[in-house]
Amino acid sequence: MGKRYAMVIDLRRCVGCHACQVACKSENNVPLGVFRTWVEELETGKFPNVSRHRLPRLCNHCENPSCLNVCPVKATYQLEDGTVLVDYDRCIGCKYCIAACPYDARFINPERNTAEKCTYCHERVDAGLQPACVNTCITGARVFGDLNDPTSEVAKLVATNAITVSKPETNNRPQTYYIKADEKALRPNLLEIVTGGEK
Amino acid sequence: MNTVHFFNTQHEIYWGLPIALYFYYTGMSAGSFILTSLGTVFGIEKYKKVAKVGVIMAIVLLAFAPLHLLFDLAQPGRFLNLFTTVNPTSAMSWGVYLLILYPVDLIIYSWYLFRQDMVNGLTKGGFKASFYNFLLFGKKDVSKQALDNDKRKQKLFGSFGVPLALLVHGYTGFILGNVQARAIWHTPLMPIIFLMSAMVSGTGLFIIVLMLVEKFKFGRLNDDIKALISDIANLMKWFILVDGILMIIYFIVLWYSNEAGYASGYFLLHNEFWSFVGLENGLGMLVPFILMLSKKARQSMPIVVLASILTIIGVLAMRINLVIGGQKLPLTGSKIMEYVASGRDITVILGLAVAAVIVLTFLYSVLPMNRPGVQEKETIPVSKGVAQ
Numbered sequence: 321m322g323k324r325y326a327m328v329i330d331l332r333r334c335v336g337c338h339a340c341q342v343a344c345k346s347e348n349n350v351p352l353g354v355f356r357t358w359v360e361e362l363e364t365g366k367f368p369n370v371s372r373h374r375l376p377r378l379c380n381h382c383e384n385p386s387c388l389n390v391c392p393v394k395a396t397y398q399l400e401d402g403t404v405l406v407d408y409d410r411c412i413g414c415k416y417c418i419a420a421c422p423y424d425a426r427f428i429n430p431e432r433n434t435a436e437k438c439t440y441c442h443e444r445v446d447a448g449l450q451p452a453c454v455n456t457c458i459t460g461a462r463v464f465g466d467l468n469d470p471t472s473e474v475a476k477l478v479a480t481n482a483i484t485v486s487k488p489e490t491n492n493r494p495q496t497y498y499i500k501a502d503e504k505a506l507r508p509n510l511l512e513i514v515t516g517g518e519k
Numbered sequence: 520m521n522t523v524h525f526f527n528t529q530h531e532i533y534w535g536l537p538i539a540l541y542f543y544y545t546g547m548s549a550g551s552f553i554l555t556s557l558g559t560v561f562g563i564e565k566y567k568k569v570a571k572v573g574v575i576m577a578i579v580l581l582a583f584a585p586l587h588l589l590f591d592l593a594q595p596g597r598f599l600n601l602f603t604t605v606n607p608t609s610a611m612s613w614g615v616y617l618l619i620l621y622p623v624d625l626i627i628y629s630w631y632l633f634r635q636d637m638v639n640g641l642t643k644g645g646f647k648a649s650f651y652n653f654l655l656f657g658k659k660d661v662s663k664q665a666l667d668n669d670k671r672k673q674k675l676f677g678s679f680g681v682p683l684a685l686l687v688h689g690y691t692g693f694i695l696g697n698v699q700a701r702a703i704w705h706t707p708l709m710p711i712i713f714l715m716s717a718m719v720s721g722t723g724l725f726i727i728v729l730m731l732v733e734k735f736k737f738g739r740l741n742d743d744i745k746a747l748i749s750d751i752a753n754l755m756k757w758f759i760l761v762d763g764i765l766m767i768i769y770f771i772v773l774w775y776s777n778e779a780g781y782a783s784g785y786f787l788l789h790n791e792f793w794s795f796v797g798l799e800n801g802l803g804m805l806v807p808f809i810l811m812l813s814k815k816a817r818q819s820m821p822i823v824v825l826a827s828i829l830t831i832i833g834v835l836a837m838r839i840n841l842v843i844g845g846q847k848l849p850l851t852g853s854k855i856m857e858y859v860a861s862g863r864d865i866t867v868i869l870g871l872a873v874a875a876v877i878v879l880t881f882l883y884s885v886l887p888m889n890r891p892g893v894q895e896k897e898t899i900p901v902s903k904g905v906a907q
Binding site for chain 2: 424
């Protein structure tokens with residue numbers, strides 16, 4: 321079996337320092353105003369019964385990526401190891417992939433004028449390094465590796481913990497696994513948003 | 520339970536007005552063509568006389584529709600990639616080929632439709648004659664045999680045109696319908712709703728264009744055309760009814776689907792009340808439907824014009840509500856997304872609309888719009904008549 325890269329984000333460890341977000345920006349030269357990875361922070365409940373949650377987000381490098389399916393020029397492609405990449409020389413910037421991604425993972429790079437998203441720091445991984453966000457994570461909350469290798473840390477974490485993914489119902493089969501993520505963070509509470517919190 | 524995001528990144532609505540307008544234009548193109556093919560393809564005699572008006576409108580609207588997409592691309596110079604790649608899983612990729620086949624078919628069809636009158640027009644001299652001479656490519660035979668061949672070819676290419684028109688607009692429904700991330704879009708009804716609303720707006724615009732063409736080319740609306748417009752208005756009533764029923768079915772199922780679907784329905788009904796209920800379905804569908812119920816109203820040209828304008832506005836609102844409204848509900852975070860049309864987008868839309876009107880005016884004024892029994896008025900130069 322070939323490699324299948326995946327990421328596990330252990331929210332028991334995440335402290336919300338946003339270092340991953342900064343490292344990604346710096347490693348990948350991501351322009352101002354757009355992000356390949358970001359950390360959502362939210363608060364739920366009413367005082368005194370409240371809790372705070374964090375949810376680092378990035379491209380899920382789905383097994384059945386909507387973005388890849390809808391691209392009219394096949395600029396989005398998937399490597400054998402599962403990494404979903406964009407061919408910046410092919411992309412025409414029609415933004416269909418951005419509209420189709422359920423995770424807001426994509427954006428138009430205002431300098432390059434093409435669609436862009438997390439690449440799992442493909443060039444670093446190729447060189448045997450960890451993605452920048454994983455490398456920089458101060459608590460080791462982000463773990464990256466080969467899901468098909470039972471001895472890898474991601475495979476062990478996925479096998480031995482209760483895990484969730486964001487929006488499993490979409491048939492994208494996302495490959496970013498969260499440990500102890502809050503359901504309220506994994507998807508927007510649309511009903512609360514449209515009713516203004518009345519219902 | 521209150522959830523408050525105190526840190527999140529901003530996301531944008533990337534598909535704005537140009538995309539909505541693209542759907543709008545292709546819809547009206549398909550609608551006007553299917554309506555006027557009733558004569559040449561389905562053999563309903565009375566529609567034959569408006570086939571020319573309809574096909575020119577269909578061609579010009581379809582020529583301008585994809586320009587909205589071109590201007591919306593972040594890398595417009597690379598649009599050729601669309602032609603060199605096929606991605607069978609992408610509805611947008613299907614559309615590339617339909618957007619070529621459909622207008623090419625229509626142009627051939629219209630050539631056979633206009634050929635005889637262009638040959639007759641050669642004797643008049645001047646710019647028109649040389650223009651016709653160019654367009655005829657030397658095929659100036661007007662023997663009975665040649666004219667019968669014209670008729671057969673009209674029927675042949677018209678018959679290709681009907682399914683192509685259905686596909687060229689139906690596929691745009693798949694562009695939205697295939698996106699499972701957004702509940703407002705993700706419904707199998709989407710292609711059919713798009714087609715029916717295309718029939719509504721195509722008919723609405725066609726009535727107005729037909730009136731203008733008749734007025735400027737023949738001086739006035741004769742009773743024959745008035746009767747036909749009443750018939751078309753009657754058809755429009757049925758199109759609105761079917762479109763309305765589809766919208767109701769769509770909305771009911773949305774209401775009873777998952778939470779995202781219910782929230783989308785709630786969003787359309789409350790947050791977007793004025794544009795969804797008021798403009799799209801009230802003013803744009805219900806009012807023209809009620810107006811067109813009465814036979815008297817259908818025979819009164821001002822009321823038919825009013826109803827047509829309302830349907831055109833209503834379907835525009837529908838395209839905007841679906842394309843932009845569908846992206847207003849966030850996929851992450853906890854805020855409804857705001858859409859602000861950029862100055863560039865508005866310039867592109869207005870520029871293309873003006874250009875489309877100019878091209879339409881040019882074609883209607885130079886091409887022979889004669890129909891059996893009625894000749895263009897000769898006393899006033901047509902170009903002057905249009906300029907007024």
